[in-house]
Amino acid sequence: MNAYIFPGQGAQFTGMGLDLYEHSKEAQELFEQANAILGFPITDVMFEGSAEDLKQTKVTQPAIFLHSVILAKSLGDAFKPDLVAGHSLGEFSALVAAGALTFKDGLKLVSQRALAMQKACELAPSTMAAVLGLEDNIVEDICNAIDGVVVAANYNCLGQLVISGETSAVEKACESLKEAGAKRALILPVGGAFHSPMMEPAREELAAAIENTTFSKPNCPIYQNVTATAITDENEIKANLISQLTAPVRWTQSVQQMIADGTTHFTEVGPGKVLQGLVKKIDRTVETASATFNTPTT
Template sequence: MNAYIFPGQGAQFSGMGLDLYENSPLAQELFEKANDILGFHITDIMFEGSAEDLKETKVTQPAIFLHSVILAKTLGDSFKPDMVAGHSLGEFSALVAAGALTFEDGLKLVSQRAQAMQKACELQSSTMAAVLGLADDIVENICADTEGIVVAANYNCPGQLVISGDVEAINKACEALKDAGARRALVLPVGGAFHSPLMEPAREELAAAIENTTFSKPNCPIYQNVAASAITDENEIKANLILQLTAPVRWTQSVQQMIMDGASHFTEVGPGKVLQGLVKKIHRDAKTASATLESNA
């Protein structure tokens, strides 16, 4: 069975999407529509902006979403997913690709999500840290024992977990994790504590927007970050999407479940190859590939 997976924040690069724009009339039309919806020329930043320009949250999230979704749409009849999943932001790309959300509504929600997260980040000094080489339960226990707000945020693959919280608690937890034998406990260059209770203001803001958006039954199951299981019900999809901002990304568990449900080939749709690497670490024998415009040839 074919699983299509969609990357999240951090996969952006300067020049992203330019090949699609130049080689596909459909892509060109969708990019121009995106400029109109967003009210600024995101294509200029994607195609010509610096890495610094692309790091701004209000740009990063729509840029990755657009790259992924427009690439999926240019694949035409060759895009036949049996199941989809997206890492954090990538869940929105997956929902549009699977027909649960329109392109326009998906982009509007992603833009609102980015701005809501940016605002939440500015309310309190917070960050995230990558933890390598420790079992999940050890990381969870240390987070629970650390004073302040610090939680497991991204279960990326066995032995690789990202924690999220207020700066002081993250620093304390990193020291404790190193003492417990972590190979690395490294604070990440991010602007806030994504997928933690500190995103509650953003969750509330996004919840209203999601509730007012029409969702359709997807063409195939989506394995959502919160549930790590196959979801096809529109109301469940909405509820999980609202919970996603303050709940952990259960990527390891999602991929494991997809494999149990018959996934044998994972195609990453969007910038970068990070998810393919994670899939291989979760299940060494899984076949992985990148979607390319040429797939339509």
Template structure:
């Protein structure tokens, strides 16, 4: 079975999507449509902006979404997923890929999500940190024992977990992780505590936007970050998308479930190769690949 996986924030690079724009009329049409929907020229920033311009949440999230979705569209008949999943933001790309959302609605939701998250970040100083070399259960325990808000946010692969929360709590938790034998406990250069209770204001805003958007029954299951299981009901998909903002991204568990359900090849659709690397760390025998366009 073919599993198609879609990356999240952090996979962006300057120049992303320019090859698609120049080569495919459909890509050019969709990129121009995106500029109109967003009300600014995201293609200018994607194709020739600075890394700092591209790093703004309100730009990064739509940019990665556009690269992933447009790449899947220009694949034409060769794009045949049996199951899909996306890492955080990538879940929206996955839902366009399996027909649960259309291109325009997906982009509007991603843009609203990004702006809501940006606003939530500005309400309270917060951050995230990568913890390498500790068991998940120990990271969870040390987070619970740390004063303030600090929670596991991304279960990326065995031995690689990202924590999220208040700045002081993250710093204190990192010291505990190092004392417990973590190979690294490193504060990340992000402007907010994604996938933590501090995203509650953004969750409420996104819930209203999702409620006003039409979702269809998908063509194949999506393995969502919140549940890690195959989901096909449009109402459940919506609920999980809303919950995702304040809940952890259970990527390790999602990939393990996809493998258990018969996934043979994982194809990453979008910028970079981060997810291919994570899948290999979760199960070395899994086949991974990117997209080779002729």
């Protein structure tokens, strides 16, 4: 079986999507539609903006979503997933590609999500840190023993976990994790504590938007971050999307479950190759590839 996987925040790069815009009429129409929906020319920032420009909250998440979804649509009949999954933000891209959300509704939700997360980040000092070289349960136990809010946020692959929470609690946890033998426990340059209880205000804001959006049954199962299992029911999909902001991204568990269910090939759709690297660290026997748009010959 072939899984199509969609990247999250951090995969952006200057010039992203320009090749699609220049060589596909459908892609061009979708990008222009996105400019109108968002109320500003995001294409200008994606195609010509600096790395700093692309870091703006209102730009980063919609930009990665647009690159991923428009690339998937540009593949035409070649896009035939048996299942899909996305890392954090990428879950929205996966849902649109699988037909559970319209392009317009998906983009609106991603934009609202980005702004809600930014507002939550401004309420209290919070951060995230990457932890390498420790078993998950050890990281979890140490986080549980720290005073303050600090939790496991991203299970990226075996031996690579991201923690998230109040800045002081994350810093204390990093010290304890190093003492416990972590190869690295490094504070990340992020705006706040994503996938932690610190995102509760954003979760509440996004919940209202998700509840008011129409979801359809996807064309194939989606392995969602919150459960790491195959989901096809629209109501379950919505509930998991709402929970996602304050719950951990169970990427390791999702990939393991996809493989257990028969997946032998993973195709990454969107900017970068981060997810392919994580999949290979989880199981070196499976095949990985990047989705590529074939430029029409003239």
